[in-house]
């Protein structure tokens with residue numbers, strides 16, 4: 511009856527994001543840096559109520575593009591518009607026209 515279970519150490523520590531080592535984060539362009547009507551390399555937000563363009567941030571000048579890696583990598587993208595975090599396929603990126611919310615005639 512004197513067995514003390516260290517219930518404090520279990521539970522809370524096990525809450526880690528379920529990200530596999532192959533998942534990486536990508537810098538995205540801030541909405542205020544995006545120009546409506548321009549084409550951006552990126553994805554459409556998976557959040558149906560958002561659906562805006564998540565644009566890959568331009569690599570710093572002098573930096574080598576990291577696209578030489580495996581082309582079908584899963585990446586974690588946080589939508590700069592709605593804050594939704596989702597997994598996207600690197601190979602699924604494309605040219606997306608940025609149309610901000612409220613711009614529809």
Ligand SMILES: [Zn+2]
Pocket residue numbers: 555556557560561562589590591592593594
């Ligand atoms: Zn979004």
